């Protein structure tokens with residue numbers, strides 16, 4: 001086991017991601033101080049009850065004295081929080097975040113950082129549809145990727161420290177440019193979320209099919225969409241507003257492709273459909289092989305007794 | 309426990325659904341004969357090895373003497389199979405199916421049925437992304453719905469027998485008109501599948517994002533789409549071609565709604581997005597409450613040690 005590269009970690013925002021960081025940090029067994037702050041008294045109270053961290057009454061108080069400050073708030077709150085903590089940050093401190101969009105967080109946070117303080121954006125590709133301080137668990141980051149998007153002039157030694165930090169939490173770490181990150185995530189996360197929200201909205205809206213029918217017969221595929229579409233509305237509003245261009249680009253491509261498939265259905269082009277559906281299977285196999293999902297049918301929702 | 313209303317069940321097609329019916333029938337403990345047939349020698353051989361049924365060399369031989377024949381083949385093969393078994397069917401026999409589309413199966417099968425034979429279409433709303441004789445398991449239908457879509461002149465006593473049959477397999481049974489079934493399933497299954505296939509196709513196509521990036525960073529939502537898009541290409545080609553109108557109608561509504569959300573992103577209308585995402589959450593809660601999915605975060609993919 002390597003040594004934790006930081007002695008005092010401050011978590012600003014105490015929801016799913018921050019509470020998971022806290023649990024995963026405790027799991028390392030390192031002697032380490034964790035302070036934290038969330039906007040509402042209710043969340044702060046609950047975080048204290050759960051023993052997630054030493055809870056403070058402001059972001060600045062939580063950040064004071066920390067050698068790593070992680071911003072774990074929705075994208076839209078990043079700039080305000082950066083302003084609030086700036087006065088207490090001392091040279092040598094690393095500030096990072098866990099936001100789902102990277103180019104905009106760099107713009108929102110970096111200008112507020114005092115000299116000697118390094119801001120390194122990061123994004124753990126791990127989450128669930130639940131949120132809040134109760135939702136976290138130590139295993140969230142295990143075997144998942146954390147993407148770090150430093151700017152070109154960032155001190156490599158500081159990047160290395162943040163890398164070790166995430167590896168200690170169970171993650172694998174990769175580095176890429178912020179703009180490329182935002183395009184990749186538009187594909188693997190942002191567009192799929194918007195599509196799922198849309199499909200669930202359509203189902204909810206359709207007069208001739210009752211909601212109870214939608215609910216009862218959801219096992220045929222729809223319920224997977226509803227899980228995604230149950231994610232936090234504030235977080236997702238902010239993601240789409242801050243990753244506007246890449247999301248709209250991917251949705252444009254999606255619509256084009258959907259029209260081609262609709263045309264194949266309309267004209268009865270079974271060969272085109274069959275070839276398309278065969279190609280998409282290969283991607284699934286690779287994801288299972290890469291350890292990024294289970295091969296159990298239906299995500300293992302069923303208890304299976306018979307052999308396979 | 310009620311008594312099995314049939315003494316000899318024939319399964320035409322021996323894939324996921326047929327093998328699950330076989331396992332679930334054995335689980336009831338009733339003394340019951342099961343015969344079966346599949347197109348390829350390989351599948352027939354494997355079905356015999358697994359002890360799914362007494363395997364026969366033609367659909368007609370499998371159906372001979374059965375008092376319930378269930379067609380478990382892709383939608384596009386229903387008519388041919390109906391033709392093949394018609395000569396051996398005797399009065400009093402019930403013929404049913406498990407196809408995902410109901411109006412077209414009625415058209416394809418009913419005209420071939422001899423006098424005295426009742427055809428009652430059925431569709432168990434249960435499945436996984438796997439297929440073939442090895443994919444089945446006894447629990448597949450537990451607590452899932454099976455929709456029966458009899459025509460108006462069907463003898464209620466025969467409907468009642470088929471209802472008991474599916475209840476014995478663990479399912480809950482509901483009746484509706486075939487056309488309404490096809491619209492409901494276009495919403496809960498067919499449109500979501502086409503959308504998932506499309507999104508996975510877009511990801512696979514995009515030059516600026518590599519496939520290895522798509523695969524590694526899939527945990528952010530995309531991997532749920534890939535599971536759906538890993539389903540059998542033949543089955544799904546047939547579903548779209550036989551439920552063309554309802555699928556295209558729902559996809560039309562979907563595109564309309566997607567455009568409205570894209571516009572909200574483009575114009576920065578955060579309130580619209582937030583309200584939309586809040587509404588879709590409620591549907592998820594109802595599905596979990598109705599026992600149609602687990603509330604475990606991320607479908608319980610994670611092993612969780614901390615409390616919640």
Ligand SMILES: NC(=O)c1ccc[n+]([C@@H]2O[C@H](COP(=O)([O-])OP(=O)(O)OC[C@H]3O[C@@H](n4cnc5c(N)ncnc54)[C@H](OP(=O)(O)O)[C@@H]3O)[C@@H](O)[C@H]2O)c1
Nearest residue numbers: 013014015016017038039040043073074099100127131132
């Ligand atoms: N959920 C995921 O799947 C996921 C995955 C990867 C990255 N992320 C990113 O991680 C970040 C946090 O997401 P999460 O899922 O942990 O969200 P969450 O569970 O909703 O928690 C957000 C936390 O931020 C606090 N907060 C909001 N505005 C604040 C402000 N102005 N000052 C201080 N605290 C504030 C909230 O406090 P209150 O409770 O008092 O409102 C809450 O404790 C987001 O940027 C998101 O994009 C999320």
Ligand SMILES: NC(=O)c1ccc[n+]([C@@H]2O[C@H](COP(=O)([O-])OP(=O)(O)OC[C@H]3O[C@@H](n4cnc5c(N)ncnc54)[C@H](OP(=O)(O)O)[C@@H]3O)[C@@H](O)[C@H]2O)c1
Nearest residue numbers: 321322323324325346347348351381382407408435439440
């Ligand atoms: N999978 C689901 O999620 C699901 C859920 C509900 C309903 N359904 C419906 O159930 C039906 C079967 O689906 P499944 O998932 O069980 O498919 P599957 O696992 O692919 O099995 C299909 C079976 O049909 C056989 N078959 C194909 N054409 C045939 C023909 N002309 N004559 C005789 N046998 C033939 C195949 O034989 P070979 O193996 O020799 O090719 C195979 O054994 C479809 O109509 C589907 O719409 C599926």
